[in-house]
Amino acid sequence: MRMDSEEKDKKTVHGCIGERYLGCGLNSGTLHLEGTPGNALGAYLDGGSIFVDGNVQDAAADTMNDGLIAVRGSAGDALAYGMRGGRVYILNDAGYRAGVHMKAYGNKKSLLIIGGRTGSFLGEYLAGGIIIVLGLGHEKEEITGYFCGNGMYAGTIYLRCDKRPVNLSDKLITRVVGNEEKEEVLSPLIRDFARTFSISEEECLNGSFLAIEADKSKTYSQLYAAV
Amino acid sequence: MMARYRIRRDSCCIACMRCVKECSFGAISEKEGKDLVFHHDKCVDCQRCVSLCPQGALYITEEENRFRHNSVFRKDDLKEILLQAETGGVLLSSMGASGKNVPIYFDKMLLNASQVTNPSIDPLREPMETATFLGERPSTVERDENGKLRDNLPPHLELSTPIMFSAMSYGAISLNVHKALSIAAEELHTYWNTGEGGLHESLYRYKDNTIVQVASGRFGVHQRYLNTAAAIEIKIGQGAKPGIGGHLTGAKIVGDVSRTRMVPEGLDAISPAPHHDIYSIEDLAQLVMSIKEVTEYKKPVIVKVAAVHNIAPIASGIARSGADIISIDGYRGGTGAAPKRIRDNVGLPIELAIASVDQRLREEKIRDRISIIASGGIRNSADVVKAIALGADAVSIGTAALCALGCHICASCHSGKCAWGIATQDESLRKRLDPEKGAERLVNLVQAWTQEIKEFMGGMGINSIEALRGNRLALRGVDLNQKELKILGIGYAGE
Numbered sequence: 001m002r003m004d005s006e007e008k009d010k011k012t013v014h015g016c017i018g019e020r021y022l023g024c025g026l027n028s029g030t031l032h033l034e035g036t037p038g039n040a041l042g043a044y045l046d047g048g049s050i051f052v053d054g055n056v057q058d059a060a061a062d063t064m065n066d067g068l069i070a071v072r073g074s075a076g077d078a079l080a081y082g083m084r085g086g087r088v089y090i091l092n093d094a095g096y097r098a099g100v101h102m103k104a105y106g107n108k109k110s111l112l113i114i115g116g117r118t119g120s121f122l123g124e125y126l127a128g129g130i131i132i133v134l135g136l137g138h139e140k141e142e143i144t145g146y147f148c149g150n151g152m153y154a155g156t157i158y159l160r161c162d163k164r165p166v167n168l169s170d171k172l173i174t175r176v177v178g179n180e181e182k183e184e185v186l187s188p189l190i191r192d193f194a195r196t197f198s199i200s201e202e203e204c205l206n207g208s209f210l211a212i213e214a215d216k217s218k219t220y221s222q223l224y225a226a227v
Numbered sequence: 228m229m230a231r232y233r234i235r236r237d238s239c240c241i242a243c244m245r246c247v248k249e250c251s252f253g254a255i256s257e258k259e260g261k262d263l264v265f266h267h268d269k270c271v272d273c274q275r276c277v278s279l280c281p282q283g284a285l286y287i288t289e290e291e292n293r294f295r296h297n298s299v300f301r302k303d304d305l306k307e308i309l310l311q312a313e314t315g316g317v318l319l320s321s322m323g324a325s326g327k328n329v330p331i332y333f334d335k336m337l338l339n340a341s342q343v344t345n346p347s348i349d350p351l352r353e354p355m356e357t358a359t360f361l362g363e364r365p366s367t368v369e370r371d372e373n374g375k376l377r378d379n380l381p382p383h384l385e386l387s388t389p390i391m392f393s394a395m396s397y398g399a400i401s402l403n404v405h406k407a408l409s410i411a412a413e414e415l416h417t418y419w420n421t422g423e424g425g426l427h428e429s430l431y432r433y434k435d436n437t438i439v440q441v442a443s444g445r446f447g448v449h450q451r452y453l454n455t456a457a458a459i460e461i462k463i464g465q466g467a468k469p470g471i472g473g474h475l476t477g478a479k480i481v482g483d484v485s486r487t488r489m490v491p492e493g494l495d496a497i498s499p500a501p502h503h504d505i506y507s508i509e510d511l512a513q514l515v516m517s518i519k520e521v522t523e524y525k526k527p528v529i530v531k532v533a534a535v536h537n538i539a540p541i542a543s544g545i546a547r548s549g550a551d552i553i554s555i556d557g558y559r560g561g562t563g564a565a566p567k568r569i570r571d572n573v574g575l576p577i578e579l580a581i582a583s584v585d586q587r588l589r590e591e592k593i594r595d596r597i598s599i600i601a602s603g604g605i606r607n608s609a610d611v612v613k614a615i616a617l618g619a620d621a622v623s624i625g626t627a628a629l630c631a632l633g634c635h636i637c638a639s640c641h642s643g644k645c646a647w648g649i650a651t652q653d654e655s656l657r658k659r660l661d662p663e664k665g666a667e668r669l670v671n672l673v674q675a676w677t678q679e680i681k682e683f684m685g686g687m688g689i690n691s692i693e694a695l696r697g698n699r700l701a702l703r704g705v706d707l708n709q710k711e712l713k714i715l716g717i718g719y720a721g722e
Contacts, residue, residue, distance in 0.1 A: 020513070020516070020517075021516065021517055021520040024517055024520040024521050025450045025520065025521035027450065039513055040513055040516075040517040040520075043517040043520070043521065044448075044449065044450045044453065044517070044521045046449060046450045046451075058504075059504045059510075059513065059517075062504055062514075062517065063441075063445045063448050063449075065449045065450065078503060078504040081445075081502075081503055081504045082443075082444070082445030082448070084445075084449070084489060097503050097504075100499075100503040100504075101443070101444065101445065101497075101499060101503065103489070103490065104491070105489040105490060105491060106489075106491075108489070121503075124499075124503065125497060125499050125503075127490070127494070127496075127497065128491070128494075151497070151499070153494070153495055153497060154491075154494055219495065220474055220495055220497060222316075223316060223317050224316045224317050224318075224319040224566075225310050225311060225313075225314040225315075225316025225317065225318055225319065226319050226320075226641055226642060227307065227310070227318050227319065227320045227567055227638075
């Protein structure tokens, strides 16, 4: 691994081969990584940007609070766990447990966009924020796995497809995204994603989107009887 | 539903209506013509009215009406069946386990004292060291080229007494309780623990005596929070509800609780049962190290687990994960809300857990790599001394600390109506607890216990708490079978 310090706020690291905890707690500036950084990339990220030319491994963006992580490749498991704010863009696929327990609070709205497909348990326990899975190049296939959104109680998962994911919980509701929502909510987010990777915005927005949200009439509070 | 308690008064009552104002559960109301009406079914026996009745005229007794006696299906069994048949709900309760047939081993162990040989020490006359260090101990002594000792001590916590305050979150308890705990921790040179609900900004100034918690919900966790602490605790589990998550209802997520947890007002705060980024010791090691990265390796990391059946190998794994301290919470550990069945039927008494963990870590020669904090039903200084003699480095107290602040253990924390202003966010109730006075009571309690600990130590001829740690020769059991003695690693009284 070799670091070039070209400018004060911009660092480039070449030849990453699995170094863990890169950009951990970063709060400003830009970190450009080439190769494959190791686990826990950008954990507790609090601002600034991390660009990765390559894949990232497990637990990237763990408990992220602000900033941007953009990966021109795929991500491993447990991506963006407990993320509260900022943006995570993955150009290709993400593994199991992506976006578990993401949140939103005040002006912080966590945003996770995945260009390809994800594994099972996407957005479990989602407590806020937005997850978008585009499934680019996988138009005729399933773009997420089992137990999508299980236990989620706020926030929205958008899937660019018209088919409900397999074994979706009965505590979730799905709806086809209307033109207005697509234009006002999804367009600006996806435009930024497409520009970041210099890919076609139209292709990313092409076709219908399915939104998954918690059924507010089935909350956790109804589970209990106080002794 | 049959009432559980019955409120009565005697002829001293002057109908001053003080009890009507004090009862937050609506069990006493005012009748026209200045008289009282009791709603027995709403009484939780929190003792607030009894304590504050200026005439001493109130009494709360167990309800005398009873179900027909049956030696298998007892009163609570039947009551709970009826409640669940009516509501279909999971039974929710609070505070520590009520398993009546699970022994309290502390009560079955007796401490030693010196007689004739190895004379006892008078702590009022001679120095007695209770300072406790938590964290990894270096395995070698290093010297520089001039022969001077090199400071190779890894990050650690220094306590003036081996007693700290357990994790209790803002939201489950009020801000005034957090204030009282932080003021007391500073004065006592020990630590309090935020629990998983974040740290209110007004308490950032107590950072040197604060342990911040990272739980599966990651509420209020951010870089600044992690760095506003003396140590960071990763909460895997707690004694009152091992293996299950937490749930703070939206009704309690109001105002500053919402701001501190960084969860929108009115939205439930769910802590998933596992950390979804931890499925192995290797994953745990990764979270430990990422926390160390973000705090520049300056702070010890604690891993808190519930005492469960395989606690010894689990602790061994945690010792190898890079964590500096393991906090073990036993079967009787308290909570602001837990499913009753889990609370009463899952886990291990803390005494057995401490003994088996200490033994295992010694056998594996890694005991110096990690310190042990024990909690879950520590009631007095004797429990503290026995826990340390079994192998703990320090203990933490939650229920006992709340009792010092007024709690009478009515186990209604989950209702949010705490009449003592502890487990509530209601503004009028919160005000009932003065944080300064509360801190004073906490300081009194811990100082009194510390003095008693010194007397125990002096009696045994020990002048440093270090010499008590894992010193099981100081303990003998009574009314215990051979298996229990073996696990506790102690002899029978008289042996």
